[in-house]
Amino acid sequence: MRFLGISFIVIILLTSCTVASTKDFVVVENTVEKYKNPYFADSSKDYVYKANFEVYGRTFGGLLIIKKLATEHHRIVFATEFGSKMMDMELINDVFTINFIADDLNKKIVINTLKKDFKILLQEEIRFDKTYQNTEATIFQLVDNKRFNYYYVSKKNQQLVRILHASKSKEKIIFNFESKDGKMAENIIIDHKNIKLKIKLKRID
Amino acid sequence: MNYLKLKHMLSVKINFINSNVREFVDSSALIPKIRDKSVSRIEFSDKTVLDTFSVSFHETKNTRTDVSSFMKYHMSKLILTFLLFIGTASYAQKxxxxxxxxxxxxxxxxxxxxxxxxxxxxxxxxxxxxxxxxxxxxxxxxxxxxxxxxxxxxxxxxxxxxxxxxxxxxxxxxxxxxxxxxxxxxxxxxxxxxxxxxxxxxxxxxxxxxxxxxxxxxxxxxxxxxxxxxxxxxxxxxxxxxxxxxxxxxxxxxxxxxxxxxxxxxxxxxxxxxxxxxxxx
Structure with a gap:
C-alpha cells in the first residue's frame, strides 16, 4: 500500500513536470501540416564545417562534411584537418549505414549519440503534431517516440533558430542555428544536456 | 567488319597505348563486353597522378547489339578518341x-x-x-x-x-x-x-x-x-x-x-x- 502511494506521487510528479523552456508556449491552431528544415536541403551544395567537440572537458576538432544525395538521404563524413577520414556514414530516412569508422571512434555510445544528433539535424520534412507560440518564435512540435522535437522559427525573420529535443520533463539536446539567409547555417551548436558533450560547427567556404 | 576484326583492331590499339601506360586494363577481358552491350562511347581517361587507365562503357537503351553497325557509326569517333589519347600519351606516366x-x-x-x-x-x-x-x-x-x-x-x-x-x-x-x-x-x-x-x-x-x-x-x-x-x-x-x-x-x-x-x-x-x-x- 505504501509502495502504491509512492508510485502515485511519482506518477503525479512526472506528469505534472514540463520542460522549463516550453513553459511560455501557447498553443495555436495549425495553419500548415508540415515544416521543412531548410538547412542541408540543397543537393547542389557541399556543407563543410569546422567541427569542435567538447567531451567531458576534452576537446578535439576536425571537419564535418554533409552532402544531400537525395530526398531524406545524406552522406556525413568526419575527417581530421589533415583530411584523414575518421567516420563516413549515410542516413537514408531513419536508417544509418556506416561506410567507415576509425577504431578509436568505433564505440556504441559514440555511434548512437551521433546517429541521434544527425537524425534530428538532417530530417527534412517535419509533419508536426502541434503548433505553439511564444514572444519570439513559432514552435512546431513533433512527437518522436516518447520524445519531442520542438522547431523554433523566429517571428522576426522566419528562420529556424533552434531545435529542442526533449522528453516530457527534460531537455536532452539543443540545436542552435545562426544563419544569414535562412538557408545556410553559418554556425551550429549542438548542446547535449544529459551528457557533457557540446559540438560546435562553423561553416567554411 | 566483323566482331573478330574489331577485337583484333582494339587489341592492337590498346596494346599500343599500353606501352605508354603502366597500369593496364586487360584487353582480352575488355573486348567480349562489346558483344553484349551497345557501346555508344569508349573513353580512356588519362588520370596521370592516380595512374589508372579506365575504360567506361556507356550503355544505350538499345539492348541488342550489332557490332558492324557500331563500327560504321562509331569507328571514326573511336579512332579519333584513340588518337587524342595517344597525342596526350607523351604527358602520361612512363x-x-x-x-x-x-x-x-x-x-x-x-x-x-x-x-x-x-x-x-x-x-x-x-x-x-x-x-x-x-x-x-x-x-x-x-x-x-x-x-x-x-x-x-x-x-x-x-x-x-x-x-x-x-x-x-x-x-x-x-x-x-x-x-x-x-x-x-x-x-x-x-x-x-x-x-x-x-x-x-x-x-x-x-x-x-x-x-x-x-x-x-x-x-x-x-x-x-x-x-x-x-x-x-x-x-x-x-x-x-x-x-x-x-x-x-x-x-x-x-x-x-x-x-x-x-x-x-x-x-x-x-x-x-x-x-x-x-x-x-
Missing part, C-alpha cells in the same frame, strides 16, 4: 628503368641530406567522390631536421599542429592542447611517413612496395602500404618529385575508397634559419 630509379634515389637522398630546414606554403585538397568541389585549405609547413614538423593552416581557418616526439601540439583558433600519441602506433607511423615524405627519404622503408614512374613534369613514386592497420586508412601514398630539384612537390594520400587528400607545395625555401621556438605551442 615506367622508369632500373638505372633511372637508382640515379633518382641517389639524387633525392643527396638533396635530403643537405636539407636542414624547409619552409613551404601548401594547398591541400580533400577529394571525396560525392562532393561537388574538393575542399581546399591552405597554410604553411615548416620542417627542421631531424624530425620537427609544423603544419599551420591559415585559410579558411586558423589551426596548427606540431609533431614533436610522442606528442601533437595543437592550436585550434587559439585553443591550445596536447595530444599524447605515444601509444598510438598508427599515428607514429603516419608521423614518420610525413617526416620522410617531406625530406624525400623514404625509399628504405620496408613497409611499402614502391613503383617508380615519370611524366614530363615529375618523377612519381607510389608507395603501397603493406601494413594492414595503415591500409585501413591509407592504402597508397603518391609522391611527386620535381625533375630538376628532386624535392617533393606534391603528396597524395589515397584511402581504400579512392577518396584522397592532395597536398601541393609551393614557394619552398630550404635551409633558412627556423628557430626551435617555432615548434612550441
Amino acid at each position: 615506367v622508369m628503368t632500373a638505372q633511372e630509379i637508382s640515379t633518382f634515389k641517389q639524387r633525392v637522398k643527396a638533396v635530403a641530406q643537405k636539407t636542414k630546414t624547409i619552409g613551404s606554403d601548401f594547398d591541400q585538397y580533400k577529394h571525396m567522390e560525392f562532393l561537388s568541389n574538393d575542399i581546399k585549405t591552405s597554410g604553411k609547413m615548416l620542417f627542421k631536421s631531424p624530425n620537427l614538423v609544423k603544419w599551420s593552416y591559415t585559410s579558411p581557418f586558423q589551426y596548427s599542429v606540431i609533431f614533436k616526439e610522442d606528442k601533437l601540439l595543437i592550436n585550434d583558433e587559439g585553443k591550445k592542447s596536447d595530444v599524447n600519441v605515444g601509444s598510438n602506433q598508427l599515428f607514429k607511423k603516419l608521423n614518420q611517413l610525413i617526416v620522410k615524405s617531406i625530406s624525400g627519404d623514404m625509399f628504405d622503408d620496408a613497409e611499402f612496395t614502391m613503383n617508380f614512374s615519370k611524366n614530363a613534369e615529375a618523377y612519381i613514386v607510389t608507395f603501397n602500404s603493406k601494413d594492414e592497420e595503415l591500409k585501413k586508412y591509407i592504402k597508397q601514398f603518391v609522391l611527386h618529385f620535381d625533375t630538376q630539384k628532386h624535392t617533393v612537390v606534391e603528396v597524395r594520400m589515397i584511402e581504400p575508397s579512392d577518396d584522397y587528400t592532395q597536398i601541393v607545395f609551393k614557394n619552398r625555401k630550404e635551409n633558412q634559419v627556423i628557430k626551435d621556438e617555432v615548434f612550441r605551442n
Whole structure:
C-alpha cells in the first residue's frame, strides 16, 4: 500500500513536470501540416564545417562534411584537418549505414549519440503534431517516440533558430542555428544536456 | 567488319597505348563486353597522378547489339578518341628503368641530406567522390631536421599542429592542447611517413612496395602500404618529385575508397634559419 502511494506521487510528479523552456508556449491552431528544415536541403551544395567537440572537458576538432544525395538521404563524413577520414556514414530516412569508422571512434555510445544528433539535424520534412507560440518564435512540435522535437522559427525573420529535443520533463539536446539567409547555417551548436558533450560547427567556404 | 576484326583492331590499339601506360586494363577481358552491350562511347581517361587507365562503357537503351553497325557509326569517333589519347600519351606516366630509379634515389637522398630546414606554403585538397568541389585549405609547413614538423593552416581557418616526439601540439583558433600519441602506433607511423615524405627519404622503408614512374613534369613514386592497420586508412601514398630539384612537390594520400587528400607545395625555401621556438605551442 505504501509502495502504491509512492508510485502515485511519482506518477503525479512526472506528469505534472514540463520542460522549463516550453513553459511560455501557447498553443495555436495549425495553419500548415508540415515544416521543412531548410538547412542541408540543397543537393547542389557541399556543407563543410569546422567541427569542435567538447567531451567531458576534452576537446578535439576536425571537419564535418554533409552532402544531400537525395530526398531524406545524406552522406556525413568526419575527417581530421589533415583530411584523414575518421567516420563516413549515410542516413537514408531513419536508417544509418556506416561506410567507415576509425577504431578509436568505433564505440556504441559514440555511434548512437551521433546517429541521434544527425537524425534530428538532417530530417527534412517535419509533419508536426502541434503548433505553439511564444514572444519570439513559432514552435512546431513533433512527437518522436516518447520524445519531442520542438522547431523554433523566429517571428522576426522566419528562420529556424533552434531545435529542442526533449522528453516530457527534460531537455536532452539543443540545436542552435545562426544563419544569414535562412538557408545556410553559418554556425551550429549542438548542446547535449544529459551528457557533457557540446559540438560546435562553423561553416567554411 | 566483323566482331573478330574489331577485337583484333582494339587489341592492337590498346596494346599500343599500353606501352605508354603502366597500369593496364586487360584487353582480352575488355573486348567480349562489346558483344553484349551497345557501346555508344569508349573513353580512356588519362588520370596521370592516380595512374589508372579506365575504360567506361556507356550503355544505350538499345539492348541488342550489332557490332558492324557500331563500327560504321562509331569507328571514326573511336579512332579519333584513340588518337587524342595517344597525342596526350607523351604527358602520361612512363615506367622508369632500373638505372633511372637508382640515379633518382641517389639524387633525392643527396638533396635530403643537405636539407636542414624547409619552409613551404601548401594547398591541400580533400577529394571525396560525392562532393561537388574538393575542399581546399591552405597554410604553411615548416620542417627542421631531424624530425620537427609544423603544419599551420591559415585559410579558411586558423589551426596548427606540431609533431614533436610522442606528442601533437595543437592550436585550434587559439585553443591550445596536447595530444599524447605515444601509444598510438598508427599515428607514429603516419608521423614518420610525413617526416620522410617531406625530406624525400623514404625509399628504405620496408613497409611499402614502391613503383617508380615519370611524366614530363615529375618523377612519381607510389608507395603501397603493406601494413594492414595503415591500409585501413591509407592504402597508397603518391609522391611527386620535381625533375630538376628532386624535392617533393606534391603528396597524395589515397584511402581504400579512392577518396584522397592532395597536398601541393609551393614557394619552398630550404635551409633558412627556423628557430626551435617555432615548434612550441
